[in-house]
Amino acid sequence: MFTPTPMLIRRQRRRTTTLEAICMHECVTPDRWCVTKADLRYLRRQVTEAIQEGQLPSSCMANDSLASSDSEESEESADERKFGPSIYEVTEKYIKPVTADAGKMSWALMQNPEGLDCHLFVSHAWQEGIFEFLSKVLTSWPSGAHNAWCCMLANPQHLNIGSMLQSPKTSPFALALQASRYVLVVPNRHQSVYCRLWCGYEAYVASENEKIIQIAAAPCWISKSWAFIRAMVPILLGVFxxxxxxxxxxxxxxxxxxxxALATLISAYTANRWRLLANHVGLVASTYLESLGEPFGLTGASPVMWQQAMHRVTWASAISxxxxxxxxxxxxxxxxxxxRxxxxxxKGSIQFATCSQQTDQNHIWDEIGGKVxxxxxxxxxxxxxxxxxPSLRMAAKRGVKIEGAGHAEVAVPQRKTRTRAVPPAGAGFLRNPK
Structure with missing residues (x-):
């Protein structure tokens, strides 16, 4: 009777789990390789533990080809630790080992074996820090979305990903994009995601399927807290x-x-450098008049108590x-x-975007054709x-100025901010595929 050796048993087990992983990804359609917000929070905790145990570096290391002497990037490098290791490093040193132990399926299906409906597609360039990525996605997560498709979590890192990308229109990226309701683009500090041709292809699929594309923004509650604290100075000055x-x-x-009133107009219709001054002047004026408690303008036309109440409400509303x-x-x-x-x-067009695999690049250009x-x-x-x-894209084609149209604000919802419309030229591209 043949008795298998321990090494043979391990090989058989590994072969079986690999076949199970392949079967799992064949049974669950690619657009369902999704994760939840709770999964992303769990990922953040796991990466934090891996950093503390020394399995991952604590900072996001930029690609040498993207090194720059710009003062802005030099200042940013001092805060590398808060961004965390890059997506590349997390994939190699955390996602791959964890999914290999679990059976070689993707991290998304490891968490949700039956898959989840795709509501949100996340487009990113892999070079951002993991904490930078997670904070932007979780902060900008649309309220109507429950599950998200993220390529480094959705694709099985141990299986033959190349075979899934032979035809861009049938790739997991395209299928997930078509099934999604929202598209979220995650900027990074190193270079535009649209220097990568795969990200440009995702923009193509989103445009063809009339998706709404949004920018994922980092949380700014700390900046808002400091702005609120600074606003107490003009308020106290007005009371004084x-x-x-x-x-x-x-x-x-x-x-x-x-x-x-003049401060209100300046705050509503000017650039940011004047808005700070206008808001603080308006707070001093409004708080000063509110602290007086003496109405002016109408006399005898209505009871004094009514005038005082209207006075209080008016200037309290102005302060707000x-x-x-x-x-x-x-x-x-x-x-x-x-x-920015x-x-x-x-460089202003995806025709300058690059892809590390020439075959992928040729297939993508064949599909995009003349729709650059x-x-x-x-x-x-x-x-x-x-x-x-879709409506903004149509308006832009007709020559309508759309700068700042997507800046949602509370105080004056219809206010438009001026931003530079033409992206500056630059150099340097990522050499890694998705």
Whole structure:
């Protein structure tokens, strides 16, 4: 009777689990290789533990080909640890070992063996830090989405990924994009994701299927908290002035009210560098008039108590407006920063994008054909407006200015910000495929 050796048993077990993984990915359609928000939070905890145990580096190491002497990037390098190791490193040193032990299926199917409906497609370039990636995706996760398709988690890293990419239109990327409701593009600090041809192809599929493409922005609650704390200075100043001048003349109060109205216009319709000053001036004026508690303008036409109540409500509303406008300003700055990251080294067209595999590049160009300008328009709208929707893309083709159209704000929802519409030229491209 033949008795298998321990080595043979291990080989048989490994071969069996590999076949099971292949069967799993054949039975579950590629568009269902998805993860949840809870999965991404779990991934963050696991990566943190791996860093603490020394299995992963603590910082995101930039590709040498992307090294730059720009002062902006030099300042960013001082905070590398908060971004975490790159997606490349996490894939090689965490995802691959973990999924190999589990049976060589993808990380997504390891977490959800039966698959999940695809609501959100995440497009990214793999060079960003894992914490940078997770924070942007979790912060910008659309409210109507429950599950997301992320390539480094969805694709089985131990199986033959190349065979899945022979035809771009039947690749897992294309199938997941077509099934998704939302597309989220994750900028990074090194270069535009659209320097990669696969990301350009994802923009093509999203445009062809009339998807809404959004920019994933980093959380800015710390900046908003500091903005709120700074806003307390003009508020206290307005109260202090009101206490020093308890009974000003009608002309003084009218002048201060006019200053508040002018600050409202400046805050609503000017660039960010003037909005900070306008918001703080408006807070001083509004708080000063609120602290007086003495209505002016109407006399005898209505009861005094009614006039005082209206006075209180009016200037309390003005204070709330300028506080919200200041928080909007900080949020708008964050969106503009993400737009600058999408412009970095992007030459304005995907025709300059590269792909490490020549066969993949040829197949992608064969499928895109003569629709390069349509893809470029979709990317241009995304960078300029902050969001790329079918209606915005149509408006851009007709010459309508769409700059800042996707900057959602609370204080003045219809306010448009001016941003640079033409991406600057640059150099350097990623050499790694998805």
């Amino acid at each position: 002035i009101g206490l020093l001048a308890p009974s000003p003349s009608w002309h003084i109060k009218a002048t201060v009210a006019l200053m508040g 407006y300028f506080l919200m406008a200041e928080l909007d300003r900080v949020h708008s700055l964050q969106i503009e920063q993400e737009g 990251q999408l412009r970095r080294r992007y 300008s349509d893809v470029d328009t979709a990317i241009h709208v995304l960078i300029s407006a902050g969001v790329s929707s």
